[in-house]
Amino acid sequence: MNSTPFNKVYLTGQETEYIQQVFNSGKFSGGVDFTKKGIEFLSARYSFNEALLTTSCTAALEMAAMLINIQPGDEVILPSYTFVSTANAFALRGAKIVFIDSCKDNPNMDAELLEGLITEKTKAIVPVHYAGIACDMDVIMNLARKHNLFVIEDAAHSINSFYKNKALGSFGNLGAISFHETKNITCGEGGMLIISDKQFSERASVIIDKGTNRKAFFEGKTDKYEWVGKGSSYRLPEISAAFLFAQLEALESIQNKRMQVWQTYYRGLKALEDSGLLRLPLIPQFAEHNASIFYIICKNKGQRNLLLNGLQKAGINASFHYQPLHYSPYVISLSGKKIKLPNAERYGECLLRLPLFSEISDKTVEYIIEITNKIVRGNY
Numbered sequence: 001m002n003s004t005p006f007n008k009v010y011l012t013g014q015e016t017e018y019i020q021q022v023f024n025s026g027k028f029s030g031g032v033d034f035t036k037k038g039i040e041f042l043s044a045r046y047s048f049n050e051a052l053l054t055t056s057c058t059a060a061l062e063m064a065a066m067l068i069n070i071q072p073g074d075e076v077i078l079p080s081y082t083f084v085s086t087a088n089a090f091a092l093r094g095a096k097i098v099f100i101d102s103c104k105d106n107p108n109m110d111a112e113l114l115e116g117l118i119t120e121k122t123k124a125i126v127p128v129h130y131a132g133i134a135c136d137m138d139v140i141m142n143l144a145r146k147h148n149l150f151v152i153e154d155a156a157h158s159i160n161s162f163y164k165n166k167a168l169g170s171f172g173n174l175g176a177i178s179f180h181e182t183k184n185i186t187c188g189e190g191g192m193l194i195i196s197d198k199q200f201s202e203r204a205s206v207i208i209d210k211g212t213n214r215k216a217f218f219e220g221k222t223d224k225y226e227w228v229g230k231g232s233s234y235r236l237p238e239i240s241a242a243f244l245f246a247q248l249e250a251l252e253s254i255q256n257k258r259m260q261v262w263q264t265y266y267r268g269l270k271a272l273e274d275s276g277l278l279r280l281p282l283i284p285q286f287a288e289h290n291a292s293i294f295y296i297i298c299k300n301k302g303q304r305n306l307l308l309n310g311l312q313k314a315g316i317n318a319s320f321h322y323q324p325l326h327y328s329p330y331v332i333s334l335s336g337k338k339i340k341l342p343n344a345e346r347y348g349e350c351l352l353r354l355p356l357f358s359e360i361s362d363k364t365v366e367y368i369i370e371i372t373n374k375i376v377r378g379n380y
């Protein structure tokens with residue numbers, strides 16, 4: 001049996017056809033046909049007020065940090081258990097990153113700890129919806145309102161995920177989604193900035209276009225095209241947007257297949273959780289997730305390594321996930337000390353992800369379930 005990869009990009013077959021159309025049009029830079037179609041599709045489906053396609057979710061987060069005008073010394077609260085980009089986007093502008101621990105029973109930020117971390121310098125809260133499972137947005141938004149803070153959602157995992165029937169990424173002033181090849185819907189590298197707070201609309205169009213009023217110029221609103229503010233180059237190229245649009249057209253079937261795999265894992269491993277041998281994802285009542293990741297929380301690091309190695313020997317590429325940022329070499333080099341965030345540290349040591357992609361066969365999923373059960377029960 002060939003080994004099972006952790007992830008495999010699903011191709012609809014339509015990607016090359018749409019890319020050919022870009023070649024035919026001769027318009028390769030972003031902002032035109034497929035970019036517009038992608039944004040229309042996403043805005044209609046998820047009721048986004050406004051969205052821009054960017055070169056990555058990292059780029060969208062960097063734009064968000066510029067838009068809320070982060071200055072050196074501003075404090076930004078975000079989870080330690082996340083990808084580097086969540087923090088880096090704000091660190092680049094000189095923010096002091098204040099790490100918050102994860103919940104005891106799920107890797108999302110523990111919103112109960114938020115108020116204790118807010119100071120006069122706090123400027124923003126950045127919730128990350130781990131595995132496309134929503135943070136408690138009512139609690140976070142209420143606190144942000146009370147303390148007059150911005151909320152930037154890192155919804156990298158969260159295309160087609162909801163909190164109380166509203167799409168993730170559309171709660172905060174700004175939100176960022178990823179179309180990296182490891183995410184549900186992809187164009188290799190790509191992202192989206194969701195702009196729910198209209199005050200950022202015009203400046204976002206300037207920042208994405210190198211600090212120019214190119215958009216206003218092309219709309220005939222100005223007769224010149226000039227440098228009007230700070231910016232950079234964050235637009236998704238048209239070839240990538242064409243790739244992405246093919247994926248978006250298949251979104252429903254990609255999601256159905258992923259959800260089916262996720263639920264098969266859940267059912268097949270539930271007995272292990274019921275026996276207290278490990279834990280499965282906890283989906284709060286308010287969350288409708290998108291089968292972005294199927295994770296297991298092992299009892300300890302030893303059990304996780306046993307599982308990782310055992311699965312590897314059986315030809316299955318499982319994977320751990322984030323190394324908490326609060327004890328990353330960079331953070332330690334800045335602060336000189338290691339703070340304790342027990343839940344984030346536990347996820348760093350105990351969380352394991354199983355292969356999950358659209359084309360994984362039912363047989364392979366059953367095999368992974370069988371081997372996992374055997375390893376955890378000590379029969380392998």
Ligand SMILES: *Cc1c(COP(=O)(O)O)cnc(C)c1O
Pocket residue numbers: 055056057058059082083085086128154156157177178179180189190191
């Ligand atoms: C993948 C990911 C990102 C970065 O996405 P890119 O599109 O690769 O820049 C940011 N945050 C989180 C939580 C992610 O998982």
